[in-house]
Amino acid sequence: MKVTKKFEPYSFGAMIENIDLSADLTADQISQIRSVWIDNQVVFFPNQKLTNEQFARFARYFGDYGEDPYLRAMPEHNHIVEVKRSKEEKTSPFGGTWHSDWSFLNKPPAMTLLYSKIIPPVGGDTLFASTKDACTELSSALREQVKNLSGIHSAMLPYADNGFYATESEERSMDIVTSKEARATQRHPVIKKHNESNFETLFVNPVYTVGIDNKDDIEAGTILSSLYEHILQDRFIYRHKWDEDTLLMWDNRSVMHMAEGGYDGYDRLLHRITIAG
Numbered sequence: 580m581k582v583t584k585k586f587e588p589y590s591f592g593a594m595i596e597n598i599d600l601s602a603d604l605t606a607d608q609i610s611q612i613r614s615v616w617i618d619n620q621v622v623f624f625p626n627q628k629l630t631n632e633q634f635a636r637f638a639r640y641f642g643d644y645g646e647d648p649y650l651r652a653m654p655e656h657n658h659i660v661e662v663k664r665s666k667e668e669k670t671s672p673f674g675g676t677w678h679s680d681w682s683f684l685n686k687p688p689a690m691t692l693l694y695s696k697i698i699p700p701v702g703g704d705t706l707f708a709s710t711k712d713a714c715t716e717l718s719s720a721l722r723e724q725v726k727n728l729s730g731i732h733s734a735m736l737p738y739a740d741n742g743f744y745a746t747e748s749e750e751r752s753m754d755i756v757t758s759k760e761a762r763a764t765q766r767h768p769v770i771k772k773h774n775e776s777n778f779e780t781l782f783v784n785p786v787y788t789v790g791i792d793n794k795d796d797i798e799a800g801t802i803l804s805s806l807y808e809h810i811l812q813d814r815f816i817y818r819h820k821w822d823e824d825t826l827l828m829w830d831n832r833s834v835m836h837m838a839e840g841g842y843d844g845y846d847r848l849l850h851r852i853t854i855a856g
């Protein structure tokens with residue numbers, strides 16, 4: 580197993596080669612991958628030919644399946660979701676705004692895995708922002724301001740019955756379920772301790788953090804904008820350019836991510852699994 584860490588100009592991310600993920604892995608290999616993943620936050624394995632079962636078996640080495648509300652799994656596998664956009668589609672890319680997956684849950688997923696099946700020749704990158712590095716480099720004034728605050732998270736903006744996906748007019752090929760229950764809210768500390776390592780991370784994101792506990796909308800908006808401006812600096816961002824047959828896994832507790840467009844006229848398809856936190 581060969582690990583290449585941190586690609587200039589990025590400050591995090593790692594690539595692992597010389598391992599065949601379609602085979603059974605040993606406990607030692609799994610624990611090595613787990614520690615590279617925790618340290619580097621985003622890890623990818625190029626040139627992997629995986630069936631649905633092999634992809635799912637690899638994901639399960641790292642925990643139980645996560646809860647995946649609002650997305651229907653593919654008919655062939657209960658826990659794999661197809662992240663897809665067809666060449667005819669005019670919709671915004673799914674996941675096209677910075678977020679961490681399902682942060683509105685009581686226990687958001689620890690890990691998300693994507694396996695690339697069809698990749699367009701242009702566009703369609705996935706961007707990751709390290710909320711861990713951003714937390715380490717938070718100014719003392721901003722840290723003082725947010726250190727005891729809790730963010731209010733909800734799926735309402737995208738997934739409520741009056742939310743973005745329920746009201747968009749363009750046809751979308753992804754199987755998205757919207758509902759009234761998406762209006763529920765959940766609180767998480769703004770500065771959150773990673774539950775496997777001891778580091779701190781900024782656990783807020785523009786899609787699901789809809790407010791701050793005990794702050795009015797204007798004050799919450801000002802605080803959140805300052806945090807996003809800080810997190811979304813180039814030095815905290817890793818841009819992943821996809822090839823087909825790549826498996827990529829990220830630590831959903833220490834990065835935000837977003838899918839970029841720019842591939843109208845081409846198909847894009849990735850398979851996605853989440854692992855419980």
Ligand code: SIN
Binds near residue numbers: 705837
């Ligand atoms: C997502 O899970 O947010 C989608 C990521 C992507 O399609 O690149």
